[in-house]
Amino acid sequence: MPRLIRRLVDVAGNDRASVAAFARSSQPRAGTADLAAITTRCLVVEGGADRGGPAEQVAAALPRCSRVVLKGFDHFAIPRDIGCVDSVPRFLDGD
Structure with a gap:
């Protein structure tokens, strides 16, 4: 699963560190x-x-x-x- 997520992040042109920081953060649920x-x-x-x-x-x-x-x-x-x-x-x- 981590490899798949990395690939999706890369293909979309996103910054891995930024996506990881967002995933670790506590975001309020809508x-x-x-x-x-x-x-x-x-x-x-x-x-x-x-x-x-x-x-x-x-x-x-x-x-x-x-x-x-x-x-x-x-x-x-x-x-x-x-x-x-x-x-x-x-x-x-x-x-």
């Missing part, structure tokens, strides 16, 4: 009220096999949210799935 305050359209794309669990509560808390579940995909496989590749541009185009 609550339902925080999410409800987001008024822009948003898209939640989740993998049906993501070990983090379903994002149903997150999507339900966002007032203008669309949700796509990619069955059988874990968190890290989502960007490579054709369902994601199709859903994101369609969402951005306003469909």
Whole structure:
């Protein structure tokens, strides 16, 4: 897992030390009220096999949210799935 995280950080062009510092820091968790305050359209794309669990509560808390579940995909496989590749541009185009 650490190797995968390093690769993702590098591919995205992020600074490893900065990402590590952020991961170690204690960040406040966004609550339902925080999410409800987001008024822009948003898209939640989740993998049906993501070990983090379903994002149903997150999507339900966002007032203008669309949700796509990619069955059988874990968190890290989502960007490579054709369902994601199709859903994101369609969402951005306003469909």
